Amino acid sequence: MPNRISFFPLLMIMGLWGSAQPSSAQALIPHTLRLDTAKLEQQGLGLAQEASQLAQFQQYELALQRAKLATQLAPKSPEVWSLLGGLYLQTNALDQGITSLKKSQSLNGSGKNSAVLFALGSAYFQKGNYLTAVDYLKQGLKVKPNVPGALFDLGNAYLMLKRYPEAIAQYEQAVIQDKTFWPAINNIGLIKYEVGDGDAALKQWQTAADLDPKAAEPRLAIASALYSKGKRDQGLSSGDAAIRLDSRYADLKFLKENLWGERLLTDTRKLLETPQIQATLAQIKEKNPRTQRPSPR
Numbered sequence: 001m002p003n004r005i006s007f008f009p010l011l012m013i014m015g016l017w018g019s020a021q022p023s024s025a026q027a028l029i030p031h032t033l034r035l036d037t038a039k040l041e042q043q044g045l046g047l048a049q050e051a052s053q054l055a056q057f058q059q060y061e062l063a064l065q066r067a068k069l070a071t072q073l074a075p076k077s078p079e080v081w082s083l084l085g086g087l088y089l090q091t092n093a094l095d096q097g098i099t100s101l102k103k104s105q106s107l108n109g110s111g112k113n114s115a116v117l118f119a120l121g122s123a124y125f126q127k128g129n130y131l132t133a134v135d136y137l138k139q140g141l142k143v144k145p146n147v148p149g150a151l152f153d154l155g156n157a158y159l160m161l162k163r164y165p166e167a168i169a170q171y172e173q174a175v176i177q178d179k180t181f182w183p184a185i186n187n188i189g190l191i192k193y194e195v196g197d198g199d200a201a202l203k204q205w206q207t208a209a210d211l212d213p214k215a216a217e218p219r220l221a222i223a224s225a226l227y228s229k230g231k232r233d234q235g236l237s238s239g240d241a242a243i244r245l246d247s248r249y250a251d252l253k254f255l256k257e258n259l260w261g262e263r264l265l266t267d268t269r270k271l272l273e274t275p276q277i278q279a280t281l282a283q284i285k286e287k288n289p290r291t292q293r294p295s296p297r
Contacts, residue, residue: 044073048080051087060090071100078107082116089123098123114144118153125157133157148178155187159259164191182208186218187259194261198225216246221264228267239271240280247284250277 047070054063067084074080081104088097101120105113117140125133137154141147155170168191171184189204202225208218219242227235243250250272252265260268271277 041074041077044070044080045077047073048077048083051083055087055090060087063087064091076107078104078113078116081107082113082119085116085123086119089119089126092126094123094127112143114140114147114150117143118147118150121150121153121157125153125160130157130160134161146173146177148174148181148184151177152181152184152187155184156259159187159191164195167191180211182211182215182218185211186215186221189218189221190259190261190264193221193225193264196263198229201225214245216242216249217258219245220249220268221260224264224268224271227271235271236274236276239277243277243280243284247281247288250281 047066051063051066051070054060054066064084064087067080067087070080071077071084081100085097085100085104088094088100098120101116101123104116105120108116117136121133121135121137121140123133124130124136134154134157137150137157141150141154144150151170151174155167155174158164158167158170168188171188174181174184185204186208189201189208192198192204193201202222205218205221205225209215209222219238223235223237223239223242225235226238229235248254252269252272255265255268272281
C-alpha cells in the first residue's frame, strides 16, 4: 500500500464520484460531493489496527505505510498519531516520531497520556538530549507511577548525566516493582564499577545473572571484572561462556551503546583481546556469519 493516495482515486474507491454522465440535451446541475467523514475515520482506525498488528510481528515498514494513511483518514485521533510516532521511533526516525507524538499530545487536550510522555522521553534519550528525556519521563511517571520500564529509562538518563545516586534510586524503584527486572540490577553494577566499587558491582551482576540464565551481559561484566582482578582463568572461562550465549556483547561499540562506562570497557577490551576469546569468536562467526546485532537500549 502506498504512503499516500490521491483524492481522486480515493473518491473512486469509495463510490463518491458520480457515475452517470449528463446527455447533451440535459443541463449540468452543479453539485457538491459530500465525503462521509465518519466512514473515512473508521477506515483510518481500521488501518491503524492493521499497523499495530504488523508492528507486533516487527514488520515496521508495512506498519508505517498503514499508519501514515491512517493519520490522513483519521487526523483528529490522538491514538493514531501516537501509533505513528511509536513506529517512527522503532525505525529510528526520531524527529518524525517526536513530531507525531507531540501532535498526539495536542489532540489529547490535557497532554497527560503517560504512554506518549514515556515515548517522548525515549526519543529524546536516543537523540542524546538527556535533560529533556528526564523531563518527559518524570511527567509520565506523575501520570502513571511505578512503571518499571519507565523507571529504568529514567535511571538510564540520569546515568548518562552522571547523576549516579539518582540513577541508582530509579533502578531500585524499578526492581521494587518487578523483582525479576535484571537489567536495572545490571545497570546498578555498571555504576558501582565506574565509581571504583568493583566488589559491589560483582554482587549486582551476579544477582542479575542468577535471575536470567541466558543473560550474557552481566556474565561478561563479571568475567571482565574477574580478569582485571588477576583471576585470569575464572575470567576467561566466564567470558567464553558469556559470548557463547550472545556474541554481540563482544562488540565494544555495542557495549558502549548499552551504557557501559570507560573503566569497564577498558577492562573488557583486555579480556576480549586474549587468544582464547578471539578463538571462540572466530568459531562463532564461522557458524553464524550473518549474526545481527539487537537494538541497543
